[in-house]
Each structure stands twice: as structure tokens, then as C-alpha cells.
Amino acid sequence: MTIISPSILSADFANLERDIKIVENAGADWIHVDVMDGHFVPNITIGVPVVKSLKKVTTLPLDVHLMIENPQNYIDAFARAGADILTFHYEAVSDPVKVVDLIKTKNIKAGISIKPKTSPEVLLPYLNKVDMILVMTVEPGFGGQEFMSDCAKKIEYLRKNASEDLIIQVDGGINAQTGKICKDYGANSLVAGSYIYNSSDIKAAIDSLK
Numbered sequence: 001m002t003i004i005s006p007s008i009l010s011a012d013f014a015n016l017e018r019d020i021k022i023v024e025n026a027g028a029d030w031i032h033v034d035v036m037d038g039h040f041v042p043n044i045t046i047g048v049p050v051v052k053s054l055k056k057v058t059t060l061p062l063d064v065h066l067m068i069e070n071p072q073n074y075i076d077a078f079a080r081a082g083a084d085i086l087t088f089h090y091e092a093v094s095d096p097v098k099v100v101d102l103i104k105t106k107n108i109k110a111g112i113s114i115k116p117k118t119s120p121e122v123l124l125p126y127l128n129k130v131d132m133i134l135v136m137t138v139e140p141g142f143g144g145q146e147f148m149s150d151c152a153k154k155i156e157y158l159r160k161n162a163s164e165d166l167i168i169q170v171d172g173g174i175n176a177q178t179g180k181i182c183k184d185y186g187a188n189s190l191v192a193g194s195y196i197y198n199s200s201d202i203k204a205a206i207d208s209l210k
Ligand code: DX5
Pocket: 007, 008, 009, 010, 032, 034, 065, 138, 139, 140, 141, 142, 143, 144, 145, 171, 172, 173, 174, 191, 192, 193, 194, 195
């Protein structure tokens, strides 16, 4: 089974409830929320208050992708707001274990993400400590970018070194074709923003990723 997590970065921010219901009814498993701070990445999106509001309008797990500096300072707030999975970037912290442990104290899932230029080897010490690894297949910051196939190869290496139940998620430029490549390498969760939300048949798009 592949966990499909539509990214609301490509939804209409004035109609988030409507756009979440649309993917919920079309078979989405999680809702991917991209949090950007204008420092770790060159874009600013949404934060804690929006997660809190989204929690009231969906029963799907909120898969919160933190593209921010000092994520350790915001774990408590995002957990209280209703995040079910909190993923931070390896590049943004000095002690990943500390941040994972902090997330775990909130009884939610913890994930670590790597940017395209970060080698997958750096994650080896953490594979049995986290619930999820997120492999970025674009430079984080914006939706609608082109899939970097070299980055997808990292999935194969990580899957070989991880237990079967580790969730390996991929994010960036995912569509039916690139999603298939990632699944063949061993990914079991796909994030897709523009492919799903720009599609004229959203259910067919989600089905094609599954
Ligand atoms: C990019 C975000 C992604 C983004 C993906 O930094 O992390 O989640 O929404 O968008 P697409 O699927 O359009 O590449």
C-alpha cells in the first residue's frame, strides 16, 4: 500500500477546507502541509494557526513538512495544533536525535527529510529511530518543479538499510510516471501537489499514484 499525501501548497489558500475535502473524497490518505519560513527555504507559506484550523475540518492525518530553521523550537506548538506526523530537515538541526525524541514525547510520528544535495548515508544512524524518512526530489521551496531522478536513487539505498515498516516518502515533481519510479525503488509514501491539484480528474490522479 502506498500512502498518498496531497500537498495543499497547490490548493487554493482561500478555500483550504473545500480543497481538502476534494482530496479526502478522492482517496487521499494524509494531508501534506508545507511549512516554510523564508530562511531555510526562499519562500514563506503557512504555520501553526493554519494547522490548528485544518485539524477541525479533516479526519485525515496532518503530515506536516517543516522547511524551517530551528524546528526544535516549534515542535510543541505544531503538536498542540494537531500535527500527526512532524518531519524536519536534517540540514536544519545540529542534533537530529534530540529533535526526534522531542517529537516522540508528543506521541506523534517523527520524520527526517534530506534536500537533493544531502547524501542518504547521513541518515543511517537515525533509520531505526524515526517513523519516516522524506527524500526530496526537488530543492524545497516551491511546488511545480521538475523531478530530479538522481535523488530518487537514494530511496533504493535507504530501503536496503531500513526495516520494512519504515515509511519512505518522496516529495517533489511526483506524477504517475515519477511516482512509479520511486515506488520501484522502495518508496511507500508519495507527496504530490501540482499533479493532483492541477488535474481535471483528481480521483484518477490519486488512483494513478496508488
Ligand atoms: C516543495 C514542497 C512540496 C511541494 C510539492 O518544497 O515540499 O511538498 O508542494 O509540489 P509538487 O508536487 O508540485 O512538486
